[in-house]
Amino acid sequence: MSTSTPDQFATPPGLTPELMQWVRTQSAAGVPLPSLLHSMRTAGWAEHLARRALALPEAGHLPHPFDAVKPQSDGQQSALDRHLPDPDLQTDPCCIDAGDRQVHVLMSMRHPRVVVFGNLLSDEECEAIIAAASPRMQRSLTVDNQSGGEAVNDDRTSNGMFFQRGELDLISRIEARIARLLGWPTENGEGLQVLHYRPGAEYKPHYDYFAPNEPGTPTILKRGGQRVGTLVMYLNEPARGGGTTFPDVGLQIVPRRGNAVFFSYDRPDPATKTLHGGAPVLEGEKWIATKWLREREFK
Ligand SMILES: O=C(O)CCC(=O)C(=O)O
Ligand SMILES: [Fe+2]
Numbered sequence: 001m002s003t004s005t006p007d008q009f010a011t012p013p014g015l016t017p018e019l020m021q022w023v024r025t026q027s028a029a030g031v032p033l034p035s036l037l038h039s040m041r042t043a044g045w046a047e048h049l050a051r052r053a054l055a056l057p058e059a060g061h062l063p064h065p066f067d068a069v070k071p072q073s074d075g076q077q078s079a080l081d082r083h084l085p086d087p088d089l090q091t092d093p094c095c096i097d098a099g100d101r102q103v104h105v106l107m108s109m110r111h112p113r114v115v116v117f118g119n120l121l122s123d124e125e126c127e128a129i130i131a132a133a134s135p136r137m138q139r140s141l142t143v144d145n146q147s148g149g150e151a152v153n154d155d156r157t158s159n160g161m162f163f164q165r166g167e168l169d170l171i172s173r174i175e176a177r178i179a180r181l182l183g184w185p186t187e188n189g190e191g192l193q194v195l196h197y198r199p200g201a202e203y204k205p206h207y208d209y210f211a212p213n214e215p216g217t218p219t220i221l222k223r224g225g226q227r228v229g230t231l232v233m234y235l236n237e238p239a240r241g242g243g244t245t246f247p248d249v250g251l252q253i254v255p256r257r258g259n260a261v262f263f264s265y266d267r268p269d270p271a272t273k274t275l276h277g278g279a280p281v282l283e284g285e286k287w288i289a290t291k292w293l294r295e296r297e298f299k
């Protein structure tokens with residue numbers, strides 16, 4: 001906490017010093033306000049008290065760097081949930097109705113925001129995505145911060161391709177499922193990317209958001225604003241290696257066919273702790289499909 005605002009988290013009426021200490025610690029660790037509010041609500045604090053603890057207005061939207069988000073069509077979600085893609089773990093923490101499929105929640109973490117899903121894709125869907133992508137695979141490019149274009153990157157030794165959004169019925173079906181699962185409009189998603197790693201291939205730790213101060217970033221942001229979330233879906237199982245790692249928190253997700261890892265970042269900043277990578281595949285191959293979510297419609 002900055003020492004220039006010593007009273008920001010002083011103990012207001014109705015709150016305990018222990019709670020305020022917790023708020024101070026979390027805040028100093030960079031936990032975003034929406035996450036703190038959510039945690040307090042989940043722990044049973046009334047909305048107005050939780051907001052008071054966080055020095056937020058008693059009602060209305062949270063201040064947030066990503067204001068330009070469309071309201072959800074079902075009108076069900078709270079203002080809090082609308083700021084970032086996120087699964088609804090309130091209704092049922094174990095299973096989410098994603099429209100045409102019941103998706104399992106295997107693990108969730110607040111900071112960084114990470115949720116691991118099971119049963120997101122069927123075996124047949126995984127096979128069909130690989131089959132449709134295979135003839136179009138090329139050495140992976142990454143968005144080049146300098147130019148705003150794309151470039152080969154030594155940190156990323158996989159092969160890949162992009163589907164257009166809605167390019168095949170299969171892709172549309174999966175995109176609709178993801179939109180429902182994460183409460184985020186399909187139009188805000190980039191086209192699905194398929195990656196193939198052979199033994200030795202990896203994707204070194206990186207952030208998926210676009211670095212704010214790079215010269216090419218303004219060009220990139222014209223197409224739908226910042227990335228705010230990533231869903232990595234596992235299409236097969238490498239025999240050894242190839243986990244998705246989050247080095248800041250020592251977390252590794254083991255690829256299992258049909259499962260997926262989701263993470264979100266409320267600002268383009270390492271404080272989100274969303275540094276992550278694809279560890280080298282040691283034996284066998286790894287196929288994934290990645291969906292990146294933007295603040296606004298991606299055109
Ligand atoms: O290969 C993985 O597990 C991670 C992929 C990834 O970071 C990405 O596609 O942005
Ligand atoms: Fe990534």
